[in-house]
Amino acid sequence: MGIEANVPANSLLLSSRAKRGICSSPSSREAADSSSLALLGMTRIFFKRGTQLILLTLVVLTLLGAGDESARVNDLGHRMMCVCGCNQILLECNHVGCAYSERMRSELIAAVDRGDNDDLTLQGFVQKYGTTVMAAPTKTGFNRVAWIMPYLVLVLGLAMVTLIVRAWRSRPLVLPAGAVAAVHGAELEHFRDQARKDTEI
Amino acid sequence: MSQIGSFALLLALALCAYSFLAGLLALVIKGPGAGRLGETARRAGIASFAIVFLAAVVLVVAAFQNDFSIAYIFHHSNRDLPAPYKFATLWSGQEGSLLFWALLLSAYGLVLRLRYKTDVRLFAYASVIIAAVQVFFLLLLNFAANPFGVMQGSLPADGNGLNPLLQYPEMVIHPPMLYLGYVGFTVPFAFALAALIMRYPGEKWIQITRRWTMVTWGFLTCGVFLGAHWAYSVLGWGGYWGWDPVENASLMPWLTGTAFLHSVMMQEKRGMLKTWNMWLIFSTFMLSIFGTFLTRSGVVSSVHAFAQSSIGDWFVAFLAIIFATCLFFYVKNRSHLRTEHKLESLISRESSFLFNNLLLLVACFTVLWGTLFPVLSEWVQGTKVTVGPPFFNRVNVPVALLLLLLTAVGPLLAWRRTSVESLKRNFLWPAIGALLTGVLLVALGMKPWEDVSYFYSLMTIMLSVLVALTVISEFVRGGRVIGRHTGQNLFASMVQLAHRNTRRYGGYIVHFGVIVIMIGFAGSVFNQDKEQEMGFGDKMTIGPYTLVCQSYTQDDNPNYGSEWAVMNVFKGGKQIATLNPERRFYKASQQTSTMVANRSTPQEDLYVVYEGQNLDTGKPIIKVHLNPLVMWIWIGVWIIIAGTVVALIPNAAPVRVPAPARMRAEPVGAGD
Numbered sequence: 001m002g003i004e005a006n007v008p009a010n011s012l013l014l015s016s017r018a019k020r021g022i023c024s025s026p027s028s029r030e031a032a033d034s035s036s037l038a039l040l041g042m043t044r045i046f047f048k049r050g051t052q053l054i055l056l057t058l059v060v061l062t063l064l065g066a067g068d069e070s071a072r073v074n075d076l077g078h079r080m081m082c083v084c085g086c087n088q089i090l091l092e093c094n095h096v097g098c099a100y101s102e103r104m105r106s107e108l109i110a111a112v113d114r115g116d117n118d119d120l121t122l123q124g125f126v127q128k129y130g131t132t133v134m135a136a137p138t139k140t141g142f143n144r145v146a147w148i149m150p151y152l153v154l155v156l157g158l159a160m161v162t163l164i165v166r167a168w169r170s171r172p173l174v175l176p177a178g179a180v181a182a183v184h185g186a187e188l189e190h191f192r193d194q195a196r197k198d199t200e201i
Numbered sequence: 202m203s204q205i206g207s208f209a210l211l212l213a214l215a216l217c218a219y220s221f222l223a224g225l226l227a228l229v230i231k232g233p234g235a236g237r238l239g240e241t242a243r244r245a246g247i248a249s250f251a252i253v254f255l256a257a258v259v260l261v262v263a264a265f266q267n268d269f270s271i272a273y274i275f276h277h278s279n280r281d282l283p284a285p286y287k288f289a290t291l292w293s294g295q296e297g298s299l300l301f302w303a304l305l306l307s308a309y310g311l312v313l314r315l316r317y318k319t320d321v322r323l324f325a326y327a328s329v330i331i332a333a334v335q336v337f338f339l340l341l342l343n344f345a346a347n348p349f350g351v352m353q354g355s356l357p358a359d360g361n362g363l364n365p366l367l368q369y370p371e372m373v374i375h376p377p378m379l380y381l382g383y384v385g386f387t388v389p390f391a392f393a394l395a396a397l398i399m400r401y402p403g404e405k406w407i408q409i410t411r412r413w414t415m416v417t418w419g420f421l422t423c424g425v426f427l428g429a430h431w432a433y434s435v436l437g438w439g440g441y442w443g444w445d446p447v448e449n450a451s452l453m454p455w456l457t458g459t460a461f462l463h464s465v466m467m468q469e470k471r472g473m474l475k476t477w478n479m480w481l482i483f484s485t486f487m488l489s490i491f492g493t494f495l496t497r498s499g500v501v502s503s504v505h506a507f508a509q510s511s512i513g514d515w516f517v518a519f520l521a522i523i524f525a526t527c528l529f530f531y532v533k534n535r536s537h538l539r540t541e542h543k544l545e546s547l548i549s550r551e552s553s554f555l556f557n558n559l560l561l562l563v564a565c566f567t568v569l570w571g572t573l574f575p576v577l578s579e580w581v582q583g584t585k586v587t588v589g590p591p592f593f594n595r596v597n598v599p600v601a602l603l604l605l606l607l608t609a610v611g612p613l614l615a616w617r618r619t620s621v622e623s624l625k626r627n628f629l630w631p632a633i634g635a636l637l638t639g640v641l642l643v644a645l646g647m648k649p650w651e652d653v654s655y656f657y658s659l660m661t662i663m664l665s666v667l668v669a670l671t672v673i674s675e676f677v678r679g680g681r682v683i684g685r686h687t688g689q690n691l692f693a694s695m696v697q698l699a700h701r702n703t704r705r706y707g708g709y710i711v712h713f714g715v716i717v718i719m720i721g722f723a724g725s726v727f728n729q730d731k732e733q734e735m736g737f738g739d740k741m742t743i744g745p746y747t748l749v750c751q752s753y754t755q756d757d758n759p760n761y762g763s764e765w766a767v768m769n770v771f772k773g774g775k776q777i778a779t780l781n782p783e784r785r786f787y788k789a790s791q792q793t794s795t796m797v798a799n800r801s802t803p804q805e806d807l808y809v810v811y812e813g814q815n816l817d818t819g820k821p822i823i824k825v826h827l828n829p830l831v832m833w834i835w836i837g838v839w840i841i842i843a844g845t846v847v848a849l850i851p852n853a854a855p856v857r858v859p860a861p862a863r864m865r866a867e868p869v870g871a872g873d
Contacts, residue, residue, distance in 0.1 A: 087589075088443065092439065094436075094824065135590065142578065142582045146570070147592075149570055150563065154559075157563055158559065161556060168540070169545070
């Protein structure tokens with residue numbers, strides 16, 4: 001409801017500002033009747049509108065984030081671990097009488113109710129419970145290596161496979177001793193045709 | 202009892218040591234005595250099975266007789282433990298599970314040594330390698346983790362009992378399946394190393410080990426998914442896979458084993474990837490041992506790891522020896538592994554296998570990396586970090602999607618080269634089907650632009666449809682060709698088609714099972730849960746279901762006391778089920794455990810957990826999860842098992858069809 005109420009107001013604000021911007025440009029055109037100035041004016045208008053649109057988007061996104069508190073609790077609660085030693089995600093810990101998960105969930109809800117942003121909330125938990133409370137490595141310092149390595153291996157692997165394929169394609173055929181002599185030309189094409197039929201059905 | 206068991210273990214060690222040394226000597230020396238010596242080594246290996254079996258029987262009998270003079274029985278059993286779980290005591294603890302490992306290894310060794318006539322020399326080498334692995338496990342059992350250690354001081358009246366989490370029917374079969382998988386990879390490893398050492402000519406050793414590898418892979422698949430089902434049914438957190446180090450340990454050899462099953466076809470058909478396959482099977486075996494090391498060394502924390510102990514050092518030493526041995530013989534005989542053919546085209550079955558292997562190995566590396574990163578982080582920056590589900594899901598899901606795409610495209614590619622026209626012709630309709638599925642899902646309300654998980658879910662379903670349609674089209678096209686020649690209906694023709702090339706079509710059935718599982722995984726994005734204190738008559742609504750608390754009941758038996766709720770479930774105003782979520786208190790171990798009540802349908806699971814009581818209000822706390830499509834995962838596993846069994850059936854003899862024209866008698870179902 002909050003979002004719905006705010007969007008029209010912001011739209012009005014945008015349109016009135018845009019109108020002012022458009023009104024100012026004809027006067028500029030009258031003062032200097034050159035195409036370059038007109039272009040400059042157009043650029044300014046686009047820049048202003050662009051800025052306004054970005055600001056509006058940011059406002060809407062902020063309101064969206066602040067509006068759905070249970071979704072935030074759910075998201076943040078799945079980014080942290082219960083620290084009782086059960087190795088479970090905070091919101092999934094179901095240990096009867098767990099000394100930690102209940103308290104941690106209450107603290108999480110309180111932080112979201114206070115309006116703390118995600119970073120502040122998570123930082124608070126790290127300070128209180130240590131770095132192991134985060135369910136995945138942060139993207140800072142050495143922890144970045146955790147995230148980079150799998151992709152690096154994938155890229156290196158792709159490069160390696162490409163090199164292997166190139167090397168194989170240019171490699172001369174090695175035939176075992178006593179093997180049948182290689183065939184060429186039309187005969188080879190015939191065998192290839194046959195093999196294709198054999199394997200493709 | 203303990204003396205018989207300890208003596209059996211010592212005797213088994215002596216027999217395996219003899220089997221190893223005498224077998225090795227027989228392979229090295231020349232002369233008439235070598236054959237006789239080799240035969241004694243083989244027989245010693247066979248005898249070791251009987252002796253290890255005796256040791257295992259002694260431990261199980263001790264559990265049934267409540268012989269608490271044996272420390273292992275005291276720690277893992279009690280008088281009121283039901284019989285099936287007393288049997289499961291054998292693999293419930295560190296020492297017993299190692300004995301079980303040794304038993305399975307000796308059983309695999311027994312089969313191998315009995316079938317030695319297939320290829321006497323190759324089997325002799327393989328037997329020696331298996332004997333070496335047996336020696337390691339028996340050394341461990343005799344000197345580091347003896348299951349027959351006796352209790353000090355006065356005899357206790359009762360045991361500590363079995364961990365409540367293990368008192369579940371699946372735990373009686375999950376560990377044996379998993380171990381059959383882990384241990385089974387010793388056999389292809391032994392054959393591969395044997396072939397490398399003796400510079401075995403040709404690819405016959407691969408044909409010999411193919412069944413071993415497939416059976417082992419099938420067991421490991423069952424073991425992994427039984428573990429997932431156990432976690433889902435017992436742990437009560439609503440999920441089946443938590444990326445726990447022990448789960449990861451079982452996944453890694455499965456991934457490399459899967460890669461091997463694919464790439465080995467390139468060696469069989471085209472004489473390519475020989476070095477790669479050799480190291481793939483070496484890695485699979487080493488990862489099996491590494492998984493055991495992870496579980497038992499305490500190097501990473503895990504919910505279901507065994508107690509921390511010093512046997513981790515033994516495993517590190519063993520892994521180092523295996524690696525050094527493999528590397529030595531590889532360097533010595535690598536010229537034997539030269540590729541016989543060259544790659545003719547990028548659009549070919551060969552290159553699809555290469556990329557398939559790359560993706561499987563990247564997935565394996567990610568799992569290994571994520572599992573070990575906490576240790577690395579502590580070592581480098583002095584602080585331990587957690588690497589949990591958010592990391593593994595984010596990195597592995599895109600890799601899995603690429604694998605699904607390859608699963609769809611791969612079977613459509615021919616060996617050597619495929620024309621673009623042929624690819625277009627075969628791929629067009631499955632691709633249109635997948636796109637239509639995507640459009641339909643979006644029209645039905647799926648919003649992939651709202652969250653990346655929705656996007657992944659949509660992609661998973663679309664690619665699964667793509668794979669399903671390519672598999673179906675392969676069956677239908679092949680079936681039609683046979684039908685034209687034999688006059689059979691389409692279904693009978695497809696059965697005959699599969700029987701003519703069981704490996705290929707069994708593989709397609711396995712692929713079909715995989716996509717059914719993937720669709721099950723995709724459903725997890727839409728999971729819901731709700732927690733509420735529920736007194737008599739209280740209601741809770743989740744999705745289309747309304748749960749009404751009917752009553753609470755308590756019960757008691759010698760093993761545990763329990764309390765459970767009677768919950769009536771309504772849908773559309775009509776009662777459709779009564780569920781009984783339960784919480785147990787095990788007397789011997791003084792631990793609680795949940796028994797989830799689950800109403801499973803193909804559409805969704807209504808998963809109800811009795812979490813405990815609020816001490817302030819006295820009201821029980823009920824947590825309900827609504828998990829879509831979970832049943833698909835278990836159905837998919839059954840399909841994979843069926844596909845594996847089909848792939849193990851020997852091919853039917855090709856039917857000679859009279860050819861009306863010169864080129865109409867092409868063999869159907871040939872090739873992989």
